[in-house]
Structure formats: structure tokens, C-alpha cells
Amino acid sequence: MDAMSTLTPPVTAGSRAWLHAAVARLEQEATRSADTHLLRLDFPGFPGIAFYFKDESSHPTGSLKHRLARSLYLYALCNGRLCAGQTVVDASSGSTAISEAWFARLLGLPFIAVMPACTAPQKIHAVQELGGQCDLVDDPTQVHARAAQHALEGACHLDQFGLAERATDWRGNNNIAESILGQLRRESQPVPSWIVCGAGTGGTSATIGRYLRYRRLDTRLCIAEPTGSGFVHGWRTRDRTAIASQPTLIEGIGRPRVEPGFLFDVVDDVIEVDDAAAVAAALQLDDLLGTRYGGSSGVNFIGCLKLAIAMRAKGESGSIVSLLCDRGKRYRETLFDPDWRVAHRLDIAPWQSALQATLAEGKPLDTHG
Ligand SMILES: Cc1ncc(COP(=O)(O)O)c(C=O)c1O
Incomplete structure (x- = not known):
């Protein structure tokens, strides 16, 4: 026996056969699955700005x-x-x-x-x-x-x-960015001004940011994150040792630390969103779309509106795309339970009124009346 064979376990026909069958199963599953919908919303307060939401909750396992x-x-x-x-x-x-x-x-x-x-x-x-x-x-x-x-x-x-x-194929292969841009191709504004997403592992934002450059598009990438998250502080100071200054009740994003997959250099802007605003926005999405989505979708919606307010102020038109990350019923006993919100000091009422004014008149998202 040489030195190599003692270090490397032999590949038996059985293990290769299992591997081939496993890869084939994943490919079959991908072929059986349909793409997720891109939903469009227009608001009276933002004439000339189209909002699109990629409904990732419609995957068989309910999320992106x-x-x-x-x-x-x-x-x-x-x-x-x-x-x-x-x-x-x-x-x-x-x-x-x-x-x-x-x-x-x-x-x-x-x-x-x-x-x-x-x-x-x-x-x-x-x-x-x-x-x-x-x-x-x-x-x-x-x-x-x-x-x-x-x-x-x-x-x-x-x-x-x-x-x-790195596990996601950022050049294409129906990644989320390729899918979004393909679904926009018959729209009047097929190249969005902004794509907005949060940062959990950073995989989604890395894929979108890289793909926009690869396709040579001017679309900018905005990360919408719970206030004070690790990503927010890390991105502003380009410090990979940064940590969150406050916790969040929004699951999936708002990580306490800078995760290894966070790519700062493909991100053009970061918007901080309070947890109460995110829940109010998730409930607003339910009114608008008839389906409840999770808190991170609310964070994304607020991010889109803040960008639209800035575009409106500059007289710009265009489109903004974001993600509906997961199903809201997962948070029935937490974010969407009024008693739970009281126990966690989440007062969403001022944000609900502010959202109404913003959607109707394009007013800045202001909770102070
Ligand atoms: C509900 C939800 N939204 C958004 C994200 C962010 O996606 P990514 O991990 O690709 O950064 C996550 C990540 O866990 C999530 O669970």
C-alpha cells in the first residue's frame, strides 16, 4: 500500500453510484419545480415608479x-x-x-x-x-x-x-438574479434602478451583486437590514470584525456579526429598518397582496419605499425590485400575535399610519405625524 492510498479512502462503485443517484434526484427536483412569481405593485404616491416583488415563499419549502x-x-x-x-x-x-x-x-x-x-x-x-x-x-x-x-x-x-x-452559481443557472431580470424583460422598465434584499448568509446579495456586474447593468443593490445589525456596521466601516449594536426580532437577516459570505463591495447602499416598521410593512403587504409574508419581507418593503421617496424627490422614474422571502404563517405566534408584540414592545400603529401616507402621497416615512 503506498502513502496516498492510506490517506485517501478508496472510491467504491457503491459510493459513486449513490452520489450519481443523489445528484440525479436534485436535478429531477429542480426540473419539476417552477420558477417563483414576480408580482407588480403600483402606488398613487409614486407615479412612474414600478415596484416588483419576487415571491420566494412559493417554493415547495416556503422560502428563498x-x-x-x-x-x-x-x-x-x-x-x-x-x-x-x-x-x-x-x-x-x-x-x-x-x-x-x-x-x-x-x-x-x-x-x-x-x-x-x-x-x-x-x-x-x-x-x-x-x-x-x-x-x-x-x-x-x-x-x-x-x-x-x-x-x-x-x-x-x-x-x-x-x-x-460560493455554492450558488452566480453567473446564471437560473439563480435568483437571472430569474428576476428574465421576468422583467417585457416590462416598460426592464432594467431596475434598484434591487433590495437583506443579509442572512449574504448569499443572495452576493449573487445579485455579482450578476449585475457580470451582465453590465447599472442597477444598484441596496441591503435593507434591521437597525444596528452586524452588516450595517461592517459595511459602513468596512470592518469584518464589527458586531451588531442591537438585537432584532426579525428572523433570517440582521445577523449579530459579519458573516464570512458578506461581500461589501457589491453593495451600493444600506438602509436600516426598525423592527416595528418591518412588521407594519409585512401587514401592509398582506393587505396589498392577500398573502402574509415574514418580517424580512417587511424590511425589504420599507427599503423599497425609502428608495422610492428619494427617487421621487429627484424627479426620477424607474423600477425597484425586492423579495418576499418566506411565508408569514411561520410567525403566527410571534410577529403576528398582538400580545407577543406588546410583550416585546413592538408598537406598529404609528408605522401603519405613516405607511398609508407614504403609499398614498409619497410622503417620507415619518412616525411623528
Ligand atoms: C427569511 C429570510 N430572509 C432573508 C434571508 C437572507 O438571505 P441570505 O441568507 O441569502 O443572505 C434569510 C436568510 O436566512 C431568511 O431566512
């Missing part, structure tokens, strides 16, 4: 993380890191865990989700219903370390926070 989970499994498989029967683990604020649990079931693999204990109960139940195990951590900043611990014990760490930015 369906795309990511498929990419992370493919990335792990094609890097030879995931084998038949191996347990899969990842750290998540819930949406990714639901999608990863769904794909684990598709591939016949055990799955562990490491999530903060404060994660919305609906998300925890969803992971469990899909056969996943939830390892709940009291301190949200410890989820990465706990997932890494499971990996040391032999699990395959999908590592969304470390790998989302």
Missing part, C-alpha cells in the same frame, strides 16, 4: 432558502463531502433548516438543525415534521460553533454561513 439548500447539497456532493447514510447538519435561523430537512428527506439522510432556542415555534415544528432533529441553542451567537461540533463527530456540515456565497 429552497434555492440555497439545493445548491448546498449539490456543492457538498460534488466536493465529495457527503456520503450515503451520513448525517447532515447546519446552523440556521429556521428557513434554511426547513429547506435542508426537506432535501435530506429527499436524499434519505438524517438531518440536524442547530437553531437559536428563540426561533419561531412553527419553524421548529416544520423541521421536525420533515424528520429533522432540532438542536436548540440558548445563545444565538453559538449556533456556528455547535454545528461545527456535530461535524467533528462525523456529520456533513452544509455550512450555509460559510458556503452560501
Whole structure:
């Protein structure tokens, strides 16, 4: 036996056969899935500005993380890191865990989700219903370390926070940016002025920012984030050690630290959004679209409106695109429960009136009357 063969486990016909079958299953699933809708809204307060929302909640697992989970499994498989029967683990604020649990079931693999204990109960139940195990951590900043611990014990760490930015094919392959721009092609403003999204792993913003440059478009990328998040502070000072100055009740974005996948240089602007404004905006989206979306969609909506207010003030017309990231019913017992909001000091009433005035008259989003 030479030195190489003692270091490298032999690839048996069986393991390659399983790998091929697993990749084929993911490709079949992608072929069966339809693209998500791009919904258009127009408001009296913003003549000449069209708003588009990509409804990522319509994926089979209810969020934009369906795309990511498929990419992370493919990335792990094609890097030879995931084998038949191996347990899969990842750290998540819930949406990714639901999608990863769904794909684990598709591939016949055990799955562990490491999530903060404060994660919305609906998300925890969803992971469990899909056969996943939830390892709940009291301190949200410890989820990465706990997932890494499971990996040391032999699990395959999908590592969304470390790998989302590279597991997605940013040049195309129906990534979210290619899909949005393709769906806009028959619109009167097919090249948007702005695309707005939040930063969880940073994978979505990295994909969009890179794709805009690759396609040589002038569209700018704005990150809408909960006030005081790690991304906000890191982007402003270009400091990768920055940490959040306040926590957020919005799940999925507003990370406490600068995640490895945050690419500052593809981001043109950052808008901070208060949690209460985000919930008021999510409820407004429900009125407008007849479907409830999560708090991060509310953050995005506020970001779009702030950009539109600035465009209006400069007499500009154009289009603004953002994402409806996940289904609102996941937050029935948290953000959308009035008693829960009182307990968490979220007063959304002033934001609800401010939103009405902004949508009707283009007024700045001001809660002071
Ligand atoms: C609900 C929700 N919205 C937005 C995002 C942000 O996406 P990304 O992780 O690609 O930065 C996440 C990420 O977890 C999320 O869960």
C-alpha cells in the first residue's frame, strides 16, 4: 500500500453510484419545480415608479432558502463531502433548516438543525415534521460553533454561513438574479434602478451583486437590514470584525456579526429598518397582496419605499425590485400575535399610519405625524 492510498479512502462503485443517484434526484427536483412569481405593485404616491416583488415563499419549502439548500447539497456532493447514510447538519435561523430537512428527506439522510432556542415555534415544528432533529441553542451567537461540533463527530456540515456565497452559481443557472431580470424583460422598465434584499448568509446579495456586474447593468443593490445589525456596521466601516449594536426580532437577516459570505463591495447602499416598521410593512403587504409574508419581507418593503421617496424627490422614474422571502404563517405566534408584540414592545400603529401616507402621497416615512 503506498502513502496516498492510506490517506485517501478508496472510491467504491457503491459510493459513486449513490452520489450519481443523489445528484440525479436534485436535478429531477429542480426540473419539476417552477420558477417563483414576480408580482407588480403600483402606488398613487409614486407615479412612474414600478415596484416588483419576487415571491420566494412559493417554493415547495416556503422560502428563498429552497434555492440555497439545493445548491448546498449539490456543492457538498460534488466536493465529495457527503456520503450515503451520513448525517447532515447546519446552523440556521429556521428557513434554511426547513429547506435542508426537506432535501435530506429527499436524499434519505438524517438531518440536524442547530437553531437559536428563540426561533419561531412553527419553524421548529416544520423541521421536525420533515424528520429533522432540532438542536436548540440558548445563545444565538453559538449556533456556528455547535454545528461545527456535530461535524467533528462525523456529520456533513452544509455550512450555509460559510458556503452560501460560493455554492450558488452566480453567473446564471437560473439563480435568483437571472430569474428576476428574465421576468422583467417585457416590462416598460426592464432594467431596475434598484434591487433590495437583506443579509442572512449574504448569499443572495452576493449573487445579485455579482450578476449585475457580470451582465453590465447599472442597477444598484441596496441591503435593507434591521437597525444596528452586524452588516450595517461592517459595511459602513468596512470592518469584518464589527458586531451588531442591537438585537432584532426579525428572523433570517440582521445577523449579530459579519458573516464570512458578506461581500461589501457589491453593495451600493444600506438602509436600516426598525423592527416595528418591518412588521407594519409585512401587514401592509398582506393587505396589498392577500398573502402574509415574514418580517424580512417587511424590511425589504420599507427599503423599497425609502428608495422610492428619494427617487421621487429627484424627479426620477424607474423600477425597484425586492423579495418576499418566506411565508408569514411561520410567525403566527410571534410577529403576528398582538400580545407577543406588546410583550416585546413592538408598537406598529404609528408605522401603519405613516405607511398609508407614504403609499398614498409619497410622503417620507415619518412616525411623528
Ligand atoms: C427569511 C429570510 N430572509 C432573508 C434571508 C437572507 O438571505 P441570505 O441568507 O441569502 O443572505 C434569510 C436568510 O436566512 C431568511 O431566512
